[in-house]
Amino acid sequence: MTDISRIRNFSIIAHIDHGKSTLADRFIQVCGGLSDREMGDQVLDSMDLERERGITIKAQSVSLNFRASDGEVYKLNLIDTPGHVDFSYEVSRSLAACEGALLVVDASQGVEAQSVANCYTAIDQGLEVVPVLNKIDLPSADPDRVIQEIEEIIGIEAHDAEFVSAKTGEGVVELLEALVSRIPPPEGDPDAPLQALIIDSWFDNYVGVISLVRVVHGKLAPKDKVQVMSTGRTFLVEKVGVFTPKRSQQPELSPGDVGFVIAGIKEIDGAPVGDTLTRTERPADSQLPGFQMVQPRVFAGLFPVNSDDYENLREALHKLRLNDAALHFEPETSQALGFGFRCGFLGMLHMEIVQERLEREYDLDLITTAPTVIYEVLTTRGEVISIDNPASLPPVNHIEEIREPIIEANILVPQDYLGGVIGLCVEKRGVQKKMQYLGNQVSLSYELPLSEVVLDFFDRLKSVSRGYASFDYHFARFQASRLVKLDILINGDRVDALSIIVHHEVAQARGRLLAEKMKELIPRQMYEVAIQAAIGSQIIARTTVKSMGKNVTAKCYGGDITRKRKLLEKQKAGKKRMKQFGKVEIPQEAFLAVLQVGREK
């Protein structure tokens, strides 16, 4: 066991691409956590999806032993944090387990909005923030300018920032020394009743639930009987240990330790993230402050293509929710799509990731409906109701007003791209609140309707600024707006799952584009498919997918039959990805046509 004074718990705050993963890998290498052979690329991003997309989604941790120049061995617990705007909630969870954070900034690109937001979260939580300039080996590195940016934009001292190159290894040992000297050790009483914060939990098919915990007070060892404080449920601890980053069993976890607990929990909601573990015999008086529950911002329906998969989908969602507290879901019934779930997500990336994990890890074929934000509706009877599904909007004559969520966006952009970014914000119905020149960058503050932001704002921002603009946002308020429901009719029937809520000024154009897009996405089939866009009873756009006229194999003789059969099997497989709607078959992509409309403008 390590003396608590020689433990350092820290996170790395960095924008995507600023080299966090490479730096983490360097730490692991310097401290000998893995042999060179085991050093796959970017060890910490362990989920397949994370590696493919080059992003971190879930909190991960690694315990490293570092011999500092004072001759002592320090245990450095690195708790990884996600870097995407959708996952700021996960960041605050990770930071809650730390006493310090490294603010890693690209020495040529400078500060980005996401880092600013995360850095404020760290400062709010009382963490010691150590600024680090990475990629100083690049010829374009401009440390003086970036130091000035850190001081002006974030407002923390940066003249003593550490200089490193995670790529070459330059300055990495010095950074670890600085980490030991600048970040304070944790405090905690080993003899007090156990209080351990659940930072993350996930389901492992072999051992059940694994929880990542930070022990604050007391000790945690195998055979301890522990209690989850919010639910009162008790479990027997089987194993504890740390990640090196391999799972390494330990005799016990002490105050300041960040490690795993396996306690034979089979129920997937047995160890909720943010909860506190204590010992049954000598329970703690109170729970640790958990994390502020985040509200999902984007809602969409998830429906199994094959209705027999409904229960499997429910099970899979339960399992995902275990280590993704931000995922919300409740049963939804659609006239068009049958039984499914209305799910709440942090943002579009979160939605895409959940959908991809469900399809990949749980082998489900899903239809995702157009994402929407949550609206407030004031009815003529004076009630205020929340609407997370366009299909549940009350009839027009019952609506007094519809209010949409407004966010405040903070955008950092190099001066060269300012025009493009302002143009984008105007197009998205933004109202400028503030504009400030900071060195080479401009800090913009805009109020924007969330609905305009969730669809494609992030991608568009990247493209108008060649990737240099960054942004962060928070919810501001609900605000009345002239919104209408846009319906799509297939062969004269309204398809509830295709309805969207849009601003009345763009409704006509959106309806036309949507109908055109649907026409591209719905394949020609036996019957003509009429696609209409409507607002209320008024048809605003109309297109037709012509009938394909025939679908027949020209030749079929004796020996051909197996090949012709394969052809039929291929056609059958194609239909499996489509949803039968009356006589018409609608492919999965068509339900998300609204996203593609935005992207092509």
Add this chain to the structure above:
Amino acid sequence: MPEPATPPPLSLYVHVPWCVRKCPYCDFNSHAAVGNIPEKAYVDALLDDLDQDLNTIIDRTIHTIFIGGGTPSLLSPNAIERLLTGIGQRTGMTEEREVTLEANPGTVEREKFSDFLHAGINRLSIGIQSFDDIQLQRIGRIHNGNDAIRAAETAEAAGFGNLNLDLMYGLPEQTPEQAVGDLCIAIDLNPCHISWYELTLEPNTLFHNQPPPLPGDDAVLGIRAAGLPVLAESSYTHYEISAHAREGRECRHNLNYWSFGDYLGIGAGAHSKLTDTGKQEIYRTWKIRHPRAYLENTTGTSRVAGRSKLLQQDIILEFMMNTLRLTRGFSTAQFTEATGLPVSRITPTIDEARSRGLLSRDGDLVHTTDTGSRYLNELLLLFMPEGSARAGTGMG
């Protein structure tokens, strides 16, 4: 023990796997002949192949023979005669037996037509495809329009009263007028059978990788709509998706496939379908595919490359894939006889197809509607089992 039912009629298919040149649209087992075709060895192998097959079949009459390919008219009349004599010795000869040979319209082949007749061929099927020289070039045929006309005339003069002309439509950039033009030339030659089928791009063909500028779906439908009445007005009955015949002149060999009859296939890559009435089971077997490997197989051993038993679900689908190609469809009695299954097994699907306007049922007779024949694949999908596990045992 139930009384063993009468097995379905049996046909014999003989595959000749060589062509002068492989056509870019062809996905059949055909190989460009390099040098002379080893016809003596091949006929020996075919007869040996037949001997092996006949060991497993007891007392069944072969009603039709079809020699297809490839280009079987590349074989010499002598070889054909030796083949047919050999088959006759093993299966008995009957006058009524339909014996078809597929032939190309080239000069060399034409000169053999008369001798083919004397060798025992009584039905000739000529692969005309088009009378338009430019089209013939584009689809990689080695004959021209004049060859095609001469071939049909030669066959007639040689005494082939039972003649089929194969024609394609939906050729690159083809207009309805051009397609009807081809049809009219064919009708003027007065064959008793015309196969008029759409050029489609099959996987594993040159055209699939480098598609020619085929007319779009709507244009092809237009061609079809223009051509069908022309055939009907000249008393060709549309009896199968792509087959048109004068009264009583339907191809009996192909009718047997489309009625879900049994057939033996000999030759490289040939398929057989045989019903074991005792066990109420249907087996498919296929022979060694490559001509060289087929030839190198020693005498007295089986050339079967694989064999699979059809699952009940597969039997239903394959029955439909065949019988619903026919304008007349099938009778419920025929279904039960061919599959050993009660008609109640398919009644719900038939009803579903009827409600979608794809099938008609008149008493015991079930057949496609006009829509159903245009959307035959959609109709067949209704009969396809969910999940498609295949039972198959390869035998090397």
